[in-house]
Amino acid sequence: MNLNERVRNYWEQEPCGTGESIAGEFEPGSLQWFERIEEYRYSVEPFIHQVAQFTRHRGKTVLEVGVGAGTDHLQWARAGCRCFGTDLTDAAIETTRKRLSCYGLESRLQRLDAERLPYLDSSFDVVYSWGVIHHSERPEQIVAEIHRVLKPGGMFIGMVYGRYSLLVLKLWFRQALLKGRPWRSPADVVWNHVESPGTKAYTPREVRRLLSGFSSVALRRFITAYDMTAFPSWARRLFPDDWGWFVTFRAVR
DSSP states (O other), rough: OOHHHHHHHHHHHHHTTOOOOHHHHOOOTHHHHHHHHHHHHHHOOTHHHHOGGGGTTOEEEEEOOOTTHHHHHHHHTTTEEEEEEEEEHHHHHHHHHHHHHTTTTTOEEEEEOSSSSOOOOOOOOEEEESOGGGGSSSSHHHHHHHHHHHHEEEEEEEEEEEESSSSHHHHHHHIIIIOOOOOOOHHHHHHHHSSTTOOOOOOHHHHHHHHTSEEEEEEEOOHHHHTTTTOGGGGGGGGGGGGGGGEEEEEEE
């Protein structure tokens, strides 16, 4: 079983962001369940709207790579975009389809491995992928495919995990230092202990290298709720965003 098959098996059990701790009191697939998932997502990651700017892309053709629970995909559809969506899992595709149907919205959804996208060159105005490509065996191949299917001047908007962040520091402390294995690297700890097997995290320089085929790249990091776990709320102002778990980007082909 290759890495992408192991990743698929992991996420087929539960699309990202749909855990029982988030919406367990509601019937899965119900409107209340979906709305609780949406409320939670944007409470812990409020900067998604700032980065994606959904409503500014009205009328554009948008591909989302890794639709997950369909929460962001719904925002693209609500914004009046012509939507296409992919995911490695059947669970995510079905969840997203149900999510859109709650509001009478549609998207062309396909389960596939984004290392091989089935679209013609220069098909999309925007490709969006939030916290997805770092789970793939070959993220650079996904980026190459995204570059190929974007129109000239089109934009790739997304997020990957940041290696040198408060979250990874805490994880390294628990999984390496406290277990008497301080030689374990941050990359190794993330690979083995964050979500699906083989998860990657990047430095800003590595993200720029990954996106080097684009004509311009703007990065921004964010301290997240996940970084701040175990810290008092007042401590947030002590930490710069450059220590954040999320590295977001807007890259123009």
